[in-house]
Amino acid sequence: MTNGKKLIVGNWKMNGSAQSNFHLLTQLLRADLRFDVCDTAVCVPSVYLQQVKTQISDQIQGSKGGSIGLGAQDVSAHEEGAYTGEISVSMLREFGVSYVIVGHSERRQFHHETDQLVAIKAKRALGAGMTPIVCVGETSQERESGMTEAVVRRQLAAVIHLNGHCINEIVVAYEPVWAIGTGLTATPEQAQSVHAVLRAQLDAAGAENGRRIRILYGGSMNPANAKTLLSQRDIDGGLVGGASLKAVDFLSIIASA
Numbered sequence: 273m274t275n276g277k278k279l280i281v282g283n284w285k286m287n288g289s290a291q292s293n294f295h296l297l298t299q300l301l302r303a304d305l306r307f308d309v310c311d312t313a314v315c316v317p318s319v320y321l322q323q324v325k326t327q328i329s330d331q332i333q334g335s336k337g338g339s340i341g342l343g344a345q346d347v348s349a350h351e352e353g354a355y356t357g358e359i360s361v362s363m364l365r366e367f368g369v370s371y372v373i374v375g376h377s378e379r380r381q382f383h384h385e386t387d388q389l390v391a392i393k394a395k396r397a398l399g400a401g402m403t404p405i406v407c408v409g410e411t412s413q414e415r416e417s418g419m420t421e422a423v424v425r426r427q428l429a430a431v432i433h434l435n436g437h438c439i440n441e442i443v444v445a446y447e448p449v450w451a452i453g454t455g456l457t458a459t460p461e462q463a464q465s466v467h468a469v470l471r472a473q474l475d476a477a478g479a480e481n482g483r484r485i486r487i488l489y490g491g492s493m494n495p496a497n498a499k500t501l502l503s504q505r506d507i508d509g510g511l512v513g514g515a516s517l518k519a520v521d522f523l524s525i526i527a528s529a
């Protein structure tokens with residue numbers, strides 16, 4: 273649910289090293305971020321959660337309040353047990369994780385994640401008090417065949433169906449697959465029109481009165497296009513991949529919000 277502020281989330285994907293993370297975060301934490309107008313978070317590879325958590329909490333002592341939130345890029349649909357390689361919500365919670373991306377198109381594409389699995393992951397995150405960032409989006413082929421609306425509605429419907437009124441606590445990210453990491457961005461009009469569809473679906477599903485679930489745009493967002501995208505009526509923030517790896521670009525996107 274939105275508190276009226278935009279939300280800008282960096283998705284570092286499988287990038288970085290202990291050294292480069294330290295430099296990137298140092299630059300972000302030194303910047304005079306306006307936490308009164310914009311929430312920010314970084315979703316980092318799980319092996320670096322401890323490093324990033326420590327660096328952020330060291331900075332919080334002595335700050336005026338407000339800081340960068342910590343997020344994960346995926347979570348297991350299972351609670352615990354014989355699931356080699358997976359990471360549970362309770363493990364993420366131990367690292368102070370507040371956001372977890374679920375259903376990123378790279379997980380759907382390369383790990384064959386289904387709408388149903390994504391819905392279960394969202395439920396796990398919600399049950400642990402974390403905010404799932406539920407990604408939806410169409411491929412270029414689906415867009416060309418006029419299926420954009422049907423695809424994103426189907427993906428979101430699975431999450432709504434399983435999570436009922438708890439959907440008030442999710443964040444949705446519209447990420448057209450053809451725009452991710454390609455340098456192609458949805459036009460503000462294209463993005464706004466899909467966001468409006470998602471907003472209507474959330475409202476119809478009973479998003480509580482006066483509450484507004486945040487819907488982020490993701491897909492080659494950069495300093496040049498962020499301002500126009502973020503000024504669209506139904507765009508409440510951004511999920512930023514490539515540009516979140518360069519402090520100057522990420523800070524510029526945050527400034528646009």
Ligand code: PEP
Nearest residue numbers: 452453490491492513514
């Ligand atoms: C993403 O992977 O969530 C993303 C939006 O990537 P990029 O900004 O690089 O397109």
